[in-house]
Amino acid sequence: MKYNYCGKSGLQLPQVSLGMWHNFGSVDSFENAREMLLTAFENGITHFDLANNYGPEPGSAERTLGRVLREDLMAHRDELVISSKAGYEMWNGPYGNGGSRKYLMASINQSLKRTGLEYFDIFYSHRYDPNTPIEETMQALVDIVKSGKALYVGISNYPADKQQACYDYLRAHDVPCLISQYKANMLFRDTLLAQKPIAEQNGSGFITFCPLAQGLLTDRYFNGIPTGSRATRGIFLKESQITENYLKQVHALNEIAAGRGQSLAQMALAWLLHLGVTSVLIGASSTQQLLNNIGAIDNTDFSPEELSNIDQILQN
Numbered sequence: 001m002k003y004n005y006c007g008k009s010g011l012q013l014p015q016v017s018l019g020m021w022h023n024f025g026s027v028d029s030f031e032n033a034r035e036m037l038l039t040a041f042e043n044g045i046t047h048f049d050l051a052n053n054y055g056p057e058p059g060s061a062e063r064t065l066g067r068v069l070r071e072d073l074m075a076h077r078d079e080l081v082i083s084s085k086a087g088y089e090m091w092n093g094p095y096g097n098g099g100s101r102k103y104l105m106a107s108i109n110q111s112l113k114r115t116g117l118e119y120f121d122i123f124y125s126h127r128y129d130p131n132t133p134i135e136e137t138m139q140a141l142v143d144i145v146k147s148g149k150a151l152y153v154g155i156s157n158y159p160a161d162k163q164q165a166c167y168d169y170l171r172a173h174d175v176p177c178l179i180s181q182y183k184a185n186m187l188f189r190d191t192l193l194a195q196k197p198i199a200e201q202n203g204s205g206f207i208t209f210c211p212l213a214q215g216l217l218t219d220r221y222f223n224g225i226p227t228g229s230r231a232t233r234g235i236f237l238k239e240s241q242i243t244e245n246y247l248k249q250v251h252a253l254n255e256i257a258a259g260r261g262q263s264l265a266q267m268a269l270a271w272l273l274h275l276g277v278t279s280v281l282i283g284a285s286s287t288q289q290l291l292n293n294i295g296a297i298d299n300t301d302f303s304p305e306e307l308s309n310i311d312q313i314l315q316n
């Protein structure tokens with residue numbers, strides 16, 4: 001594994017981090033989840049990303065990690081960077097959603113209990129809440145660090161015009177924003193242009209989620225739609241997205257990847273790393289996928305010709 005410093009901090013993150021949004025819930029195989037977490041760690045993935053609501057059921061991904069820590073990994077706690085978040089709906093009523101101090105404080109306590117951790121390495125405000133003053137949300141993050149419940153804080157999904165206020169508030173209260181988490185991949189580049197430069201100017205790291213577009217930037221759908229794949233779940237990725245035009249585009253990308261001696265997934269991750277993101281936050285449903293994705297770090301250089309060919313395909 002290779003590691004990058006996270007923004008202007010002294011914390012290094014692996015170039016490939018593992019997210020637990022899908023495939024780590026109570027509806028999924030615990031043995032498969034455990035194998036993926038242990039394989040990731042054995043291969044240098046020191047960073048696992050959670051949120052309060054990951055599952056399903058919400059909260060169960062945190063419980064899965066808690067069990068693996070208890071049974072296998074707790075002796076390695078100091079070699080791990082574990083993050084969680086609050087911001088989207090987690091429980092009924094006015095205090096289980098948004099950016100209020102009430103919600104963030106209650107949620108981190110619940111997340112610590114579910115994982116069995118004494119502290120998170122990183123705690124995020126998961127989204128901008130237009131109904132809560134940014135100062136209230138940021139002060140909650142400051143107090144979370146000052147009370148020892150997290151070592152660092154981050155923001156996720158904040159619109160570009162709200163980022164600066166977060167960075168300014170946190171810096172003024174001696175808890176600089178370690179990291180900014182945004183969706184970015186070859187098929188969705190907006191945040192690389194809008195939010196990444198602002199994060200960089202403020203010394204905040206930039207970690208990208210859905211770097212494989214939930215599987216669209218892999219060979220997963222080359223021969224139809226496999227049973228159990230994310231598209232068949234139909235919630236965040238839909239079968240209707242697997243169109244002729246999409247397949248034409250990814251087959252063309254796959255040819256460039258083959259020319260580089262990479263899988264399409266590896267090239268998609270390498271492309272983000274070459275643009276200077278701190279880490280790519282992948283998902284996986286098997287250790288095979290995970291190991292394939294880790295291989296991306298072996299070649300993150302692109303020739304000008306490869307880049308222009310990729311751009312041309314993406315423009316179509």
Ligand SMILES: NC(=O)c1ccc[n+]([C@@H]2O[C@H](COP(=O)([O-])OP(=O)(O)OC[C@H]3O[C@@H](n4cnc5c(N)ncnc54)[C@H](OP(=O)(O)O)[C@@H]3O)[C@@H](O)[C@H]2O)c1
Pocket residue numbers: 018019020021022023049050126156157181182208209210211212213214215216218219220228229230231265281282283284285286288289290292293
């Ligand atoms: N901050 C936020 O709001 C937010 C939002 C979303 C996600 N996230 C974070 O980002 C993490 C990653 O998101 P994501 O799971 O959507 O990421 P992703 O890496 O874009 O997609 C992962 C999916 O792609 C498929 N896949 C992965 N590697 C493959 C390979 N080598 N070959 C074929 N298929 C492959 C698998 O789909 P199948 O399951 O079909 O096998 C896997 O579940 C989450 O776990 C979470 O930590 C954060």
